[in-house]
Amino acid sequence: MARSGGGVEGGGSCGGLKKGPWTQAEDKLLVDHVRRHGEGNWNAVRRETGLQRCGKSCRLRWANHLRPNLRKGPFSPEEERQILRLHGLIGNKWARISSHLPGRTDNEIKNYWNTRLKRRQRAGLPLYPPDVEREIALLRAQNVNPFADSDGNANASGSLPPPLLYDASNPFALPPTVPSPSGSASPLINQNYPLLNQMQGMQQVFHHLASQQSPQPVFHPHHQDSSGAAALGHGGFVSAGLPPLPTRPQAAELPSNQFDSSSSGSGGGLLESLLLGDDHLPRHNHPSMVKVSSMPALSYSYSEPVSSRLPVHGAGSDSDDTSHCLPGEDMHHGATWNFTFEDVKPMKRRTPSEAGISDMFGVVAPGPVPGEWFGTCGGSTAPSPGPSSAVTDDEFGLEMQQFMSLLPLSIDEHSWNA
DNA sequence: AACGCTTACAACCGCAGAAAC
DNA sequence: CGTTTCTGCGGTTGTAAGCGT
Numbered sequence: 400m401a402r403s404g405g406g407v408e409g410g411g412s413c414g415g416l417k418k419g420p421w422t423q424a425e426d427k428l429l430v431d432h433v434r435r436h437g438e439g440n441w442n443a444v445r446r447e448t449g450l451q452r453c454g455k456s457c458r459l460r461w462a463n464h465l466r467p468n469l470r471k472g473p474f475s476p477e478e479e480r481q482i483l484r485l486h487g488l489i490g491n492k493w494a495r496i497s498s499h500l501p502g503r504t505d506n507e508i509k510n511y512w513n514t515r516l517k518r519r520q521r522a523g524l525p526l527y528p529p530d531v532e533r534e535i536a537l538l539r540a541q542n543v544n545p546f547a548d549s550d551g552n553a554n555a556s557g558s559l560p561p562p563l564l565y566d567a568s569n570p571f572a573l574p575p576t577v578p579s580p581s582g583s584a585s586p587l588i589n590q591n592y593p594l595l596n597q598m599q600g601m602q603q604v605f606h607h608l609a610s611q612q613s614p615q616p617v618f619h620p621h622h623q624d625s626s627g628a629a630a631l632g633h634g635g636f637v638s639a640g641l642p643p644l645p646t647r648p649q650a651a652e653l654p655s656n657q658f659d660s661s662s663s664g665s666g667g668g669l670l671e672s673l674l675l676g677d678d679h680l681p682r683h684n685h686p687s688m689v690k691v692s693s694m695p696a697l698s699y700s701y702s703e704p705v706s707s708r709l710p711v712h713g714a715g716s717d718s719d720d721t722s723h724c725l726p727g728e729d730m731h732h733g734a735t736w737n738f739t740f741e742d743v744k745p746m747k748r749r750t751p752s753e754a755g756i757s758d759m760f761g762v763v764a765p766g767p768v769p770g771e772w773f774g775t776c777g778g779s780t781a782p783s784p785g786p787s788s789a790v791t792d793d794e795f796g797l798e799m800q801q802f803m804s805l806l807p808l809s810i811d812e813h814s815w816n817a
Numbered sequence: 818a819a820c821g822c823t824t825a826c827a828a829c830c831g832c833a834g835a836a837a838c
Numbered sequence: 839c840g841t842t843t844c845t846g847c848g849g850t851t852g853t854a855a856g857c858g859t
Contacts, residue, residue, distance in 0.1 A: 494847055
């Protein structure tokens, strides 16, 4: 794990600073700094604490390991499903995906995906289980690329998406007119809340399915000619006449490991903007798990907020080398947590290491959940992600998930996990 | 027990965009 | 308005643990 022996070395943007695994003493310095000054200004950490780490490294360490609200342990089946679905929709947008999984980091999800991808590729298995493929296909089948011209070609000019307006007071608000996605006329879309449009379209698909009682088409994105729309169109119930999902100019590239390159055109358009949409918001408003998407009950010992301001702790209250830090206040939620440190070397693997870090915050780690692709526990054992501070896409996702659970299983799905 | 392979994970790197100056 | 700094993201790599032989 020690990429450079844990020693000081030059080169790179962190030249002259220490690299490699973090020690708990370093962690303590960093946590203390964040407690005092909040997140951000990472380059100041070294100046103010003497920690021989570059700001980048500090940010990463905090984000991935030290901050409260982190959720460690195996992914639950529901989390796996969410990862697959989101990846199918937006590709390797790990930060975006992680924002939909409270307490999970982009790095964690990325590692999960890469490992899983390797395994499945080696086994010659498809990347997505059929039901997720179907979800993706359905969503894509309802996709409309606002950048495409009448021929469905990506419109290079004026390729900037319209700004997504978000009314925080009414996140579910719809504009006055939301035409039927399956209408004969060119379907307009609710650009503010694209997922709602997807959901509406999916409901219509579902109603159609229920009335047809027809076998379910199976979406195989790895086949040359099976874009979601095409595959479903072959099934005869959706997206007839839909243009191929066009390529979003410049940003259209889907990760090479998402779909076969032959279906690369399916990456652009509305669905991507769906989950990329909040890029139009300032970065600071992103639902970073600490800053916005709070779940204080999940992660660390929580007390009622004392103040909404950044905590300023008493002088010298915790600046010594004792292994126990005074309680700190969550600068983002006003909650408090407890830090405990042990002056030991960093441990190698997750179990002891993460346990140690979790102990710093009094974390109650969720129980391990089995799961290669949702497992078989029916989802009921999935630990709750905890309350969300705001209505987010997570809730859309949940609704979508619940809706998709109504869809009948395809034939090969029954044996998917066999 | 030794070895090799796979998996899981931490951490680094380069790049790009935003913010500050 | 150009430059610098900061921040965040995605890709990649290195290493220890796990596991089978």
